[in-house]
Amino acid sequence: MKKLSKKILRLSPVVVAATFFAANSAMAGEVKEQVTPVSVLTSQDNIGQVTSVSQFSDVQPTDWAFQALQSLVERYGCIAGYPNGTYRGNRALTRYEFAAGLNACLDRVNELIATATADLVRKEDLATLQRLQEEFSAELATLRGRVDTLEARTAELEANQFSTTTKLVGEAIFNLSDAFGSARQAVPSGVNTATAAELQENIVFSDRVRLNLLTSFFGSDQLQTRLQARNTPIYDGGSTSQNRASITGTSMTRLSFDGDRGSGSGRGTTIGSNDIELDKLNYAFNLGSAARIKIDAFGAELYENVNTFNPDLASSGRGAISRYGRFSPIYRQGNGGSGATLTLNPKGPITVSAAYVAGAPNLTANNPNDGFGLFDGSYAALGQVSFQPSQAFNIGLTYARTYQNKGGISLFDGTGSQYANNPFNGAALTADNYGVEASLRLGSKITLGGWYGYTEAEAKGGAANGANAYSEYWAGTLSFKDFARPGSVLAFVFGQPPKTTGNEFIQANGIRRQDRDTSYHLEALYRLQLTDNIAVTPGVLVIFNPEHNDRNDTVYVGTLRTTFTF
Known part of the structure; x- marks a missing residue:
């Protein structure tokens, strides 16, 4: 033997x-x-x-x-x-x-x-x-x-190996872009546009690099540490910095991956700096078999924590080319701060999510001064119920309660008109945001999607104290997967960016901060998947009646985005 x-x-x-x-x-x-x-x-x-x-x-x-x-x-x-x-x-x-x-x-x-x-x-x-x-x-x-x-x-x-517990996932974007139009939309709705400056056309070459360190200690958990460097000019209407804002004059033309420095806000002190920064830090783990908790210590983004119902276009590096075209602005509430998200997904078609984020960009939750901190400063509390009776159809109902009290007010985080983002001319505000989102797959290649949102805001200080403002927005999306080449996507977005439809506040100069007309957002893109790790996306963005003012000329933005993943 x-x-x-x-x-x-x-x-x-x-x-x-x-x-x-x-x-x-x-x-x-x-x-x-x-x-x-x-x-x-x-x-x-x-x-x-x-x-x-x-x-x-x-x-x-x-x-x-x-x-x-x-x-x-x-x-x-x-x-x-x-x-x-x-x-x-x-x-x-x-x-x-x-x-x-x-x-x-x-x-x-x-x-x-x-x-x-x-x-x-x-x-x-x-x-x-x-x-x-x-x-x-x-x-x-x-x-x-x-x-x-x-x-x-x-x-x-x-x-x-780099680590027994950590995986490195990277993304690098090279981008060419330019804006076209006969005039810069420097003034909001309701104001004579005769003073609008000439739109200065100039091709820009920029980049964004992200390095994600994904660490798991038990297999089902994940610690994310993200480093970022970028120098893509932003299209933030009303800014006086020397960037894209001074060219288009409206945030409706912002790109999905723009930003110089500064987590969440996309705004830095040095144009074209490309400085490396700690952009995101969070930890996610399962609680039982049906619950998952994600704790954001820094750089919270609700759209990464809950379902946005726009799977083909939600990514900033591989999805839509515009900021508005990625998903509903309701998911941009409170982004950049600290908080936690709970997702309940028991067996069945219903998923429930709840999130709380304190401290919007530049309003840190770890500041002990009055008006800051976890519960005394700006915050966003979001709840969402999604219903997915089949793999083809998914619909969600979303509510967010927000409060902004210090720094630059941006109710929709840089999407929509100046009046929609800042309805009370800088005064603190609270807002109730309601949204419905849906996606429908027609076979394995075609996806229809869209969203509608409505917001009621109330001023909490200053000359506008107690005044109310009302805003709404909507969009529809159509995408074709594996178009002409496996992994490629042809997509279109059409909609209305956030618009203030009513405002009780009238400024001292007699101007009511209410949008008079309607802007339309039209976007077309084709993501050509060259290899598993390289994608080239030409796209065009057209804004009709910028700043919801039909006196403003149409603005066009063309991009050629190349994304490397590794």
């Missing part, structure tokens, strides 16, 4: 199974980047686990070897069985597959011998194992060679 034990290959069942599946992939010309746990490997007929030699093709169920190994499997439990303790199936198997099962039994018998329970191993079974081992020696040697190769590669990866 000791003599036989020296001949038995010391290959664990897990290693054997992993080698078997790796061998199949290699023979098929496939390359796998990730090892799948044995417990979740499934056969082609959806049987959940390889459980019997009778499930394995060149060795027929009528062969003596097949029957002999099946008897050993069932006697010594070499391979896990079905829940009811029986084995089923009568399919043949390849010699390599047979050798994998044989290895498992060799290992099991070797284990019994090593633990001084050799008396449990029958003498005739040892003879059968020896005969099987001799007949399948070539296949066993091949398996052993593949295991040795895998072990060598694993050792090399472990010796040179």
Whole structure:
């Protein structure tokens, strides 16, 4: 018996199974980047686990070897069985597959011998194992060679890996853009536009780089640390800085990935600085089987924490080219601060999310002074219920309560008109935001989506104290996946950016901060997926009646965005 034990290959069942599946992939010309746990490997007929030699093709169920190994499997439990303790199936198997099962039994018998329970191993079974081992020696040697190769590669990866717990995910954007039009929309609605300056056309080349360190300690949790550098000029209407704002004069022309420095706000002190900064820090973990909690220490963005119902266009690097075209502005409430999000997703079509974010950009939640902190300063509290009765249709109802009391007021975070973002001329405000969002898949390639939002704001100080303002917005999206090339997307967005439809506040100069007409947002883009890691997206953005004023000339923005992912 000791003599036989020296001949038995010391290959664990897990290693054997992993080698078997790796061998199949290699023979098929496939390359796998990730090892799948044995417990979740499934056969082609959806049987959940390889459980019997009778499930394995060149060795027929009528062969003596097949029957002999099946008897050993069932006697010594070499391979896990079905829940009811029986084995089923009568399919043949390849010699390599047979050798994998044989290895498992060799290992099991070797284990019994090593633990001084050799008396449990029958003498005739040892003879059968020896005969099987001799007949399948070539296949066993091949398996052993593949295991040795895998072990060598694993050792090399472990010796040179960045971290056992952390993965680096990067994205770099190179962008060319330019704005066109006969005049800069420097004045809001209701004011004579005769003073509008000439729109200075000039092509801009800019970039944005993000490095994400994704760390997991238990497998289901994630600590995200994001570093960012960027120098893409912003289109923030009303700003006096020397950037895109001084060219278009309206935030309706902002790009989806713009920004110089400063988390969330997209606004820095040095134009074109490209300084590296800590842009985001959060930790997410599961609470039971149906709940997930995400805690944002810095750089919270609600649209990354809850469903935005616009899967093809939500990404700033791979989705829409405009800021408004990515998703409803209701998800931009409180972005850039600190807070937490709870998502409940029990089995069924309903998902519930609740989030609280304190301290908008530049209004930090870790400031102990009056008017700041977690509960004394600006905040956004969001609740959302989504209903997805099928894979094709998803609809959500969203409510957000916000308060802004210090710094620059931007009710819709730089989307929409000046009056919509700052209805009370800088006064603190509270707002109730209501939204409905939906997406509908027409087959596997076409997706229809859209959103509608309504906001009631109330001034909390200054000359406008107690006044109310009302705003609304909407958009529809259409996207075609795998258009002309696998992974590519052709998409269109049309809608109305946030517009103040009513305002009780009248300034000292007699101007009511209420939009008089309606702007329309039209966007077309084509993301050409050149490789798995490189995508080129030409796109055009057209704003009709900028700042909701039909006296303003149409503005066009063209972009050519190249995104590298690694």
